[in-house]
Amino acid sequence: MRDLVESSPPSSQRIPRATWLGNGIIPLLPVLACFLGGATQKWGEAVIVIILGFYLLIQPPRSSLGAPINWILVALALCGTVAFLPAHWFFQPPWRAAVIDDFAISLPSTLSPQPWITFTCLISFIAGLSWLYVVCSQELELRAARFQLRLFATGVIALATVSVLFYLAHTAPSFWINEPGFGPFPNRNQTGDLFGVTSIVILACGQDDIRHGKKRWVLWLAGFGIVIAAVIFNFSRAGLVILVLGSVCWMVLFALHHGSTVRIAVGLSVLLLLATTILLAGGQTFERFHFRGFQGTGISSDFRWLIFHDTFDLIRASPWCGIGLGNFESVFAIFRNASFNESRAIHPESDWLWLWTELGWPAVLLVLVGAAFLICKVFPLRVGTNQRFRLAALIAAIFFALHGIVDVSAHRVGTALSGMFLLGLALHRPLQLKPSRFNPVLFRVVGIVLLVSGFSWLVATRAKFALPGSVGVNNAKQLASAANQAHDFRDTIAVTSRALQWAPLDWQLYFYRALAEVAINRPARALDDFRRARFLEPNGFQVPLAEGKAWLSSQPVLAVSAWRDALRKAGPKRPGLYSEMWDNVAKQNSPEVSKLLEEMGLRQHDLVLGYLGRVSGATFSRGIHDYLKNDPDLKTLTDTEKLVLFALWSERGDLDELSRMVQEHPDWIAYAWLGLAKHAAAKNDFRAAYELTQQFGEAVALPRSSTSGSLEELQNRFYTNPDNATAYALYREQMQRGRTDDALLTVRRINERANAPAYFHFLEAQGWAAKQNWERAWRAWLAYRDAAAKK
Numbered sequence: 001m002r003d004l005v006e007s008s009p010p011s012s013q014r015i016p017r018a019t020w021l022g023n024g025i026i027p028l029l030p031v032l033a034c035f036l037g038g039a040t041q042k043w044g045e046a047v048i049v050i051i052l053g054f055y056l057l058i059q060p061p062r063s064s065l066g067a068p069i070n071w072i073l074v075a076l077a078l079c080g081t082v083a084f085l086p087a088h089w090f091f092q093p094p095w096r097a098a099v100i101d102d103f104a105i106s107l108p109s110t111l112s113p114q115p116w117i118t119f120t121c122l123i124s125f126i127a128g129l130s131w132l133y134v135v136c137s138q139e140l141e142l143r144a145a146r147f148q149l150r151l152f153a154t155g156v157i158a159l160a161t162v163s164v165l166f167y168l169a170h171t172a173p174s175f176w177i178n179e180p181g182f183g184p185f186p187n188r189n190q191t192g193d194l195f196g197v198t199s200i201v202i203l204a205c206g207q208d209d210i211r212h213g214k215k216r217w218v219l220w221l222a223g224f225g226i227v228i229a230a231v232i233f234n235f236s237r238a239g240l241v242i243l244v245l246g247s248v249c250w251m252v253l254f255a256l257h258h259g260s261t262v263r264i265a266v267g268l269s270v271l272l273l274l275a276t277t278i279l280l281a282g283g284q285t286f287e288r289f290h291f292r293g294f295q296g297t298g299i300s301s302d303f304r305w306l307i308f309h310d311t312f313d314l315i316r317a318s319p320w321c322g323i324g325l326g327n328f329e330s331v332f333a334i335f336r337n338a339s340f341n342e343s344r345a346i347h348p349e350s351d352w353l354w355l356w357t358e359l360g361w362p363a364v365l366l367v368l369v370g371a372a373f374l375i376c377k378v379f380p381l382r383v384g385t386n387q388r389f390r391l392a393a394l395i396a397a398i399f400f401a402l403h404g405i406v407d408v409s410a411h412r413v414g415t416a417l418s419g420m421f422l423l424g425l426a427l428h429r430p431l432q433l434k435p436s437r438f439n440p441v442l443f444r445v446v447g448i449v450l451l452v453s454g455f456s457w458l459v460a461t462r463a464k465f466a467l468p469g470s471v472g473v474n475n476a477k478q479l480a481s482a483a484n485q486a487h488d489f490r491d492t493i494a495v496t497s498r499a500l501q502w503a504p505l506d507w508q509l510y511f512y513r514a515l516a517e518v519a520i521n522r523p524a525r526a527l528d529d530f531r532r533a534r535f536l537e538p539n540g541f542q543v544p545l546a547e548g549k550a551w552l553s554s555q556p557v558l559a560v561s562a563w564r565d566a567l568r569k570a571g572p573k574r575p576g577l578y579s580e581m582w583d584n585v586a587k588q589n590s591p592e593v594s595k596l597l598e599e600m601g602l603r604q605h606d607l608v609l610g611y612l613g614r615v616s617g618a619t620f621s622r623g624i625h626d627y628l629k630n631d632p633d634l635k636t637l638t639d640t641e642k643l644v645l646f647a648l649w650s651e652r653g654d655l656d657e658l659s660r661m662v663q664e665h666p667d668w669i670a671y672a673w674l675g676l677a678k679h680a681a682a683k684n685d686f687r688a689a690y691e692l693t694q695q696f697g698e699a700v701a702l703p704r705s706s707t708s709g710s711l712e713e714l715q716n717r718f719y720t721n722p723d724n725a726t727a728y729a730l731y732r733e734q735m736q737r738g739r740t741d742d743a744l745l746t747v748r749r750i751n752e753r754a755n756a757p758a759y760f761h762f763l764e765a766q767g768w769a770a771k772q773n774w775e776r777a778w779r780a781w782l783a784y785r786d787a788a789a790k791k
Contacts, residue, residue: 025055026135027148030417031155034194035162037175038185039413042471043461044175048413049127050454056130056447060440061137063433069136072370073129079363080122083112083324090319095334103532105504112324113331116502120469121325123453124413130446131417135424136374139431142386149389149425150205152418156198157223159184160230163191167233182234185412192231192239193409194418197396199227200246201422204392207254238407242399249395254388304349304406306339311348313337315357322360326470330505332357333537342540342569351404351411371401377427385428393426466498473503480512489516507536511543518550526550527558534565541569541577548581552588560596567600567607578610602626605636609644616652624653633665642671650675655682670696677778686774690765693781700762700784703728711737722749724757731763740770751783758787 029051036044064070086109087096096113099105112118140148166172167182176184183191206220231239314323314335323331329346336345348354356364378394381387400409400419409415460467464475476499483492496513503509514529530547537543544566551559563581570577578601585593601611608627615623628634634642649658649672658675662668669676673696681689703725709717714730727750734743744767750760761784768777 021055022059022138023144023147023151025051026138027152027421028155029055029131030414030421031152031159033417034156034184034414035159036184036414037173037177038190038415040186041175041177042457042474045124045413046454046457046461048417048454049124049450050458052127052131052134053447053450053454055134056443056450060443060447061133062435062440063137063139063431064436064439065133065137065433066373068373069370072366072373073133076359076363076366076370077126077129079321079359079366080118080125080325082321082360083118084110084115087111090321093317093319095317095331098334099505099535103535104528105532107504110324111319111321112327113505114324114327114503116468117326117470117473118324120471123449125325126446127450128416128420130443130450132420132424133443135421136427137431137433138424139433140429142384142429145386145425145429146208146389149201149393152421153198153201153205153220153223156194156418157202157226160195160223160226163230164226164233180235183230185414187408187412188234188236189238189403189407190409190412190415191234192236193242193400193403193407193415195227195230195234196239196242196246196403197400197418197422199224199231199243200250200392200396200399201389202227203247203250204389208388238403242403246395246399250392253391253395303339303341307345307349308353309338310335311350311353311357315353318357318360320360321362322356322358325358327505328354328357330503330507330536333507333539334535336539340539342542342571342573344537344540347408347411349408350406351408354408354411371423374423374427377431379428381428390426390428393422397423397426466495468502470503473499473506473509477506477508477512480509480516484512484515484519487519489519492516493520505536507533507543510536511546514547515550518554521554523555523558530562539569541566541573544569545577545580549584552584552590552593556590556592556596559593560600563597564600574604574606575610578607582610582614598623603630605631605641609641609648612645612648612652620648620652621654621657624649624657628661634668639671642668646672646675650678655679673697681778684775686778687772690769690774690777690781693778697781700759702759718746724750724760727760728763735767735770740767743767744771756787758784758790761787 029048032051033039033044033048036047039045039048087107088109090111096107099113100107107113108115138145163183166176170181172178172181178184178186178188178191180188182188185191185194202220202224206217206224209215209217209220228243231243311332314332317335328348329344332345332348339345348357352364355367375394378390381391397419400415400422404410410419456467457471459465460471460475464479466472466475476495479495480492480499483489483495493513493516496509496516500506500509500513510529511533514526514533517523517526517529533543534547544562548559548562548566551562567574567577578597581597585597598611601607602623608623612620612623612627631637634645637645646658646668653675655675655678658672659679662672662676673692677689677692680686680692709729711730711733714726714733718726718730727746731743731746734740734746744764747760747764747767750756751764761780765777765780765784768774768780
C-alpha cells in the first residue's frame with residue numbers, strides 16, 4: 001500500500017504515450033457493453049469482464065492515484081466483503097427472524113442472507129472499481145485524450161444510428177430485450193441516459209473542429225441530430241432532460257469562460273434551434289412531461305416515490321452496513337406496502353438508494369468523498385489542457401450521477417462504464433502520478449480473477465452448469481421449469497433444492513419445487529414451499545393463482561384458499577381472474593370448488609356478475625336471491641354493473657320475480673326496463689312493452705335525409721333504384737301524409753335484404769305503433785335490437 005500513496009514525480013519526468021491497445025479498448029469497451037443489450041444479461045457482462053481482465057493482465061495501471069483515492073477504493077471493496085461476516089455481529093432485523101422462525105427457511109450464518117449471490121455481485125463490483133482506476137490513471141497526451149473521447153462519441157453515434165434503423169424496420173437483435181422496442185437496454189431510461197450524456201461530448205467535438213477550421217464538424221452536427229432523433233424515438237424524459245440541460249450547461253459555461261459576445265450569441269442561437277427541434281419533433285416524448293403529479297394528491301402519488309418510501313423502511317430495518325450485494329430484490333418484496341403492485345420491483349428506482357440498501361451509509365459517504373477528490377483533479381480548466389473536452393466530460397459525468405437519484409444507470413454495466421469513462425477523461429492531464437510497484441501486481445491478480453469469473457459465467461450460461469451464484473440460480477430455474485413440463489418431478493426437486501443453498505430467498509425455486517411435490521403427492525412439503533413462495537413474493541396474484549390450479553384436482557380446499565389470496569391481490573383484475581378460475585374448475589369438474597367459488601362470488605359485488613353470467617334458470621334465481629340478502633338495495637353496484645345485472649336477469653332469470661322487485665324498488669326501473677318489457681310481452685301487454693322501450697331505450701341514430709322531392713318522384717325513384725337513402729326519404733314522406741301502410745311496405749322491402757341497416761326495423765316498429773298494432777311494434781323493435789347487436 002506504501003507504493004500507492006507516494007508523492008508525485010518530478011515535472012521533468014516524461015509522460016508515457018498511451019498504447020494503441022488502450023486508445024482502442026478503453027473508449028470502445030463501454031460502447032460494446034451497451035451494444036450487448038447493456039450487458040444486463042450475465043453472458044453479456046461476462047464478455048465485458050473477460051476483455052477487461054485481459055486488458056488488466058496486459059496493461060495494468062502502473063501509477064498511483066494517490067493515498068486518499070486508493071484508500072477510498074479499498075474501503076469500498078471492503079464494504080462489499082462485510083456481508084460475509086457473521087450475522088450475529090450486527091443488528092438482527094425482524095424480517096430475518098420471520099424468515100427463519102415462521103417459514104423454516106434455512107439462512108447461512110453470514111450477514112448476507114445469500115452469500116453466493118453476494119459473491120457474484122462482488123466480482124462485478126470489483127470489476128467496476130478496477131475500470132474506474134484504469135480510466136482515471138491513464139497517462140495520456142492531450143491528443144490521445146481527445147482521440148478517446150471522439151472514438152467513444154463516434155461509437156455511441158453508431159449505436160444510435162443502428163437503434164433508429166432497427167426501430168424503423170421494426171426489428172432488433174435477439175439480445176436487445178426491451179418493452180418500448182427501441183435501443184439496446186431493457187429500460188428506456190438507461191438508453192436515454194447514454195445518448196443524453198454523450199450528446200454533450202459530441203457538442204465539444206464539433207466545436208473543436210469548428211475552432212480549428214475542419215469541415216469534420218458537419219459530421220458531428222449530423223451525429224448530434226441522430227442522437228436527438230434517438231432520444232425522441234426512445235420516449236425517455238430523462239434522456240431529453242440530460243440532453244437539453246447538459247447542452248445548455250456546456251454552452252453557457254463555455255461562452256462565459258471565454259467572455260465573447262459572439263460566442264454567447266452563437267450559443268443562444270444553437271440552444272434556440274435545439275429547443276425548436278425538440279418541440280417540433282418531440283411528439284410523445286415531450287407529451288410525457290406533465291405536472292399532474294403536483295396536483296390533487298401531490299407528488300407522492302408517483303409510483304417512484306412510493307418505491308422510495310418502502311426502500312427507506314427497508315434501510316431502517318437493516319444494519320448500518322446494508323444487507324449485502326445482490327439481495328435487494330429478494331428482501332424488498334417483503335417491505336412493499338406503499339408501493340403494493342402486482343409487478344415485482346427489482347430495484348429501488350435510484351442508484352444511491354440501492355447502494356445505501358446493500359452496502360450501507362458508509363459506502364454512500366465514500367462514493368461522495370471519492371467523487372469529490374476526483375473532481376478536484378479536473379481543475380484547473382486552463383487553456384491548452386483540452387478544457388472544452390474535459391468540461392463536457394465533467395458535465396456529462398455530473399448529470400450521470402444526478403440521474404442516479406431517480407434511476408439505476410450506474411447499476412447497468414454499459415452505462416456504468418460510460419459514466420466512469422467520462423469522469424476519468426475529465427481529469428486534468430498530465431496527471432503527474434508516481435509509478436507504483438504494487439499496482440501492476442494487484443491489478444494483474446484482479447485481471448486473473450475477472451478472466452476466471454467471466455469465462456465461468458459465459459460457459460455456465462451457455463451450458464446451463466450448476467455454478468454457485470446468480471448464474472447457477474438462473475440456470476436452475478430454467479432447468480426446473482423444463483423438468484416440470486417434462487413431468488420429471490424428482491429432477492425438479494433435486495435441481496431446486498441445490499439452487500436454494502445459493503439463493504434461499506428466491507421465491508421461484510420454492511414455487512417450482514412445490515409444483516413438483518404436488519405432482520408426486522407430497523402435500524405437506526408442497527404446502528410449506530407454497531407458503532414460502534407467497535411470503536417472498538407477496539404482491540403478485542400469479543403465484544397463488546398457479547398454486548390453486550396445482551391443488552385443484554387433489555386438495556380443493558387448499559385450491560380455494562390460494563385463490564382467495566389471488567383475488568385479494570388482483571385489484572381491478574379480479575373479475576377476469578374470477579372467470580379464469582371458473583374455466584379451470586370446468587375443466588376439472590370439481591363440485592366442491594364450484595360451491596366455494598359460488599359463495600365467494602355472491603358475497604362480492606365485483607364478482608357476482610361473473611358468476612351470474614355463467615348460470616341460468618333456477619340456479620340464476622337462487623343466486624340473485626342470495627346476493628340480494630347481502631345487498632338488498634344494490635348499493636355496492638355501480639350504474640354500469642346494475643345495467644349488466646338486470647340485463648342478465650331479463651335474459652336468464654324469473655321475470656315475475658323481477659317485476660315484483662321493481663315494484664318494491666321503483667328506482668330500479670331505469671336499469672330493469674328491458675326485463676319488465678319482456679315480462680309485459682309475455683302477458684300479451686305489448687303496448688306496455690313497447691312503451692318501455694321508447695321511454696328507457698337508447699336513442700336511435702337516424703341518418704340525415706339528403707334526398708328530396710315529391711311523393712310521386714320518390715316513389716318512382718325507389719321503384720327504379722331502391723337504395724337506403726331513397727327508402728328513408730320515401731318513408732318519412734309517407735308517414736307525414738298519413739299513408740302508414742305504404743310506409744310499412746317501404747321499410748319491409750328494405751328489411752327483407754340481408755344487409756339492411758338496423759334502423760329500418762326501428763322505423764317499422766314506429767309504423768306499427770302508429771297503427772296501434774302493439775304486438776307487431778314490439779316484435780319489430782326486438783328485430784331492431786338483434787340487428788343492432790350484430791352490427
